Amino acid sequence: MSPEIEGETTVNESYSVTVPAAIRQEAGVDAGDKLRWRVDEDGSLSVELVKQQYGAFSELDPVDIGEPTDAADDHDLIAGEY
Numbered sequence: 001m002s003p004e005i006e007g008e009t010t011v012n013e014s015y016s017v018t019v020p021a022a023i024r025q026e027a028g029v030d031a032g033d034k035l036r037w038r039v040d041e042d043g044s045l046s047v048e049l050v051k052q053q054y055g056a057f058s059e060l061d062p063v064d065i066g067e068p069t070d071a072a073d074d075h076d077l078i079a080g081e082y
Contacts, residue, residue: 007020
């Protein structure tokens with residue numbers, strides 16, 4: 001990482017901000033990543049990059065439970081209520 005990269009942005013009317021390109025590139029910010037904002041006791045603002053995790057379950061094997069399932073239809077079911 002370079003010694004110091006600075007950027008400036010304006011908060012728009014909907015309180016959104018754009019991460020400057022130089023900051024985005026240096027920090028490796030990608031679409032889907034999150035920025036965690038903090039304000040310290042002295043009022044200093046800091047931002048932490050939280051990378052989006054892809055494939056967190058990609059190495060898991062499916063389990064055959066003996067009946068067909070459909071996650072799109074079943075996701076709202078409460079266990080035992082059909």
